[in-house]
Amino acid sequence: MTENYKPLILISNDDGVEAKGINELIKAVLPLGDVVVVAPDGPRSGMSSAITSTVPLQIKLLKKNTGLTIYSCTGTPVDCIKLGINQILERKPDLIVTGINHGSNASICVLYSGTMGAAIEGCVFGIPSIGFSLTDHQPDADFGNAAYYAALISRKILKEGLPQGICLNVNVPGTKEIKGIKICSQTEGQWIKEFYTTTDKKGETQYWLTGEFDNFEPDNPESDEWALANGYVSVVPTQIDMTAHEMIDKLKHWELINEKLRIEN
Numbered sequence: 001m002t003e004n005y006k007p008l009i010l011i012s013n014d015d016g017v018e019a020k021g022i023n024e025l026i027k028a029v030l031p032l033g034d035v036v037v038v039a040p041d042g043p044r045s046g047m048s049s050a051i052t053s054t055v056p057l058q059i060k061l062l063k064k065n066t067g068l069t070i071y072s073c074t075g076t077p078v079d080c081i082k083l084g085i086n087q088i089l090e091r092k093p094d095l096i097v098t099g100i101n102h103g104s105n106a107s108i109c110v111l112y113s114g115t116m117g118a119a120i121e122g123c124v125f126g127i128p129s130i131g132f133s134l135t136d137h138q139p140d141a142d143f144g145n146a147a148y149y150a151a152l153i154s155r156k157i158l159k160e161g162l163p164q165g166i167c168l169n170v171n172v173p174g175t176k177e178i179k180g181i182k183i184c185s186q187t188e189g190q191w192i193k194e195f196y197t198t199t200d201k202k203g204e205t206q207y208w209l210t211g212e213f214d215n216f217e218p219d220n221p222e223s224d225e226w227a228l229a230n231g232y233v234s235v236v237p238t239q240i241d242m243t244a245h246e247m248i249d250k251l252k253h254w255e256l257i258n259e260k261l262r263i264e265n
Contacts, residue, residue, distance in 0.1 A: 007034070007095060008033060008092075008093045008094050009029055009032060009033045009035045009036070009094065009096070009097060010036050010081070010093040010095070010096045010122070010127075011025060011029070011035060011038075011039070011096075011098065012037070012040075012081055012084070012096075012098050012118045013099055013114075013115055013118070014040065014043070014046075014047055014076075014098075014101065014113065014114025014118070015044075015045065015102050015115075016040050016041065017040065017062065017071075017072045019102065020141070021099055021100035021101060021134065021143060022037070022039055024100055024143040024146065025097060025099055025132060025147065027147065028148070028150045028151040028154070029097060029154050030067065030068060032095075032154055032155055032158060033067075034067050035067065035068050035069070036069045036070075036084065036088065036093070037068075038059070038071045038073055039071075039077075040072070040073055040075065040076065040080060041060070041072040041074055044114050045103075045114055046112050047076045047077055047114035047117060048112050048113065048114060048117045049078050049117040049121065050076045050117070051078050051079055051082070052074075052075040057073060057075045057079055058073070059072065059073050059083060071084075076114060076117075077098065077114040077117050077118035078114075078118055078121045081118050081121040081122055081125075085125055095127070095154060095157060095158055096118070096122030096128070096129040096130070097129070097130050097131075097132065097150065098115045098116070098119045098122075098129070098131045099115050099131055099132035099133055099146075099150070100134055100147065100150060101115040101131070101132065101133035102134065102137060103133065103134070103135065103137045104134075104228065105133040105169060105171060106169075106186075106187060106225055106234060106236075107187035107188075107189050108186075108187075108190055108213075110186060110236075113133075115133060116238070119167045120167055120238070122167065123162075123165065123166065126164060128157050128162040128167075130153060130170055131167070131168070132149075132150045132170050132171075133146075134171075138174075145172055145175075145176075149170065149178075149181070153235070165239055165240050165241055166237050167237075168235055168237060168238065169224075169236040169238045170234070170236075171224060171233070172233050173229075173233070179230070179232050180232060180233070181232065181233045182233065182235070183235050184224040184227050184234045184236050185220075185222050185236065186238075187215060187217060187220070187223040187225040187226070188217050188223075189216045189217070189225070190213075191212070191213055191214070192211060192214045193210070193212050194210065194211040195208060195209060195210060195211075196210050
């Protein structure tokens with residue numbers, strides 16, 4: 001980049017444009033470049049990489065100041081990224097940051113998270129992308145540490161970039177004291193006891209999503225859940241290529257079935 005070049009940063013989230021986390025993220029990265037926000041007009045947690053295909057989308061300009069423009073969108077976090085890149089921005093952004101999510105997106109949660117869905121979508125477009133989350137669900141959560149590390153890591157990625165097909169899943173523990181950054185793997189585990197039931201006024205059973213996280217490797221110091229439990233910011237390089245490459249050679253013999261069928265026919 002030239003000395004006078006000002007990076008363009010696109011921001012989204014899944015907690016909605018009015019959420020505390022996204023406003024803390026805006027303040028954190030605003031000194032780094034021109035910021036455009038395209039975020040859902042309300043909460044869209046758990047949307048993963050969902051897109052809206054059956055109804056039209058709408059966007060609304062909420063603020064336009066020097067260096068900061070904010071839009072709300074009726075769609076999902078991924079819709080917001082797509083609209084931002086394809087319809088709103090005049091050039092490709094230099095960086096996409098999402099969050100700061102109100103709650104952890106470590107381990108298997110990366111598959112469900114709308115915050116990470118938006119970051120992964122940025123990665124699909126070949127744009128360095130980072131999803132930030134704070135492991136605190138309290139309404140009055142302190143985003144100070146999360147905002148500090150969001151600025152620190154964003155500045156580093158603007159300078160160094162990321163490989164094609166790789167984005168970052170960054171989780172910050174909701175503790176006052178942070179020991180530093182730890183580069184991690186995604187913890188192996190799953191959610192269990194995922195629903196509790198109630199009965200409505202008509203006597204019909206209702207199922208409410210809840211659950212407990214079953215950590216398969218609680219003592220693995222290379223995992224993100226261990227890092228967070230021990231006071232570190234976890235950074236997990238996350239790839240969009242979900243191919244299990246090591247299985248390709250193991251399954252190659254299946255292709256012999258094609259030859260067998262050709263001979264028989």
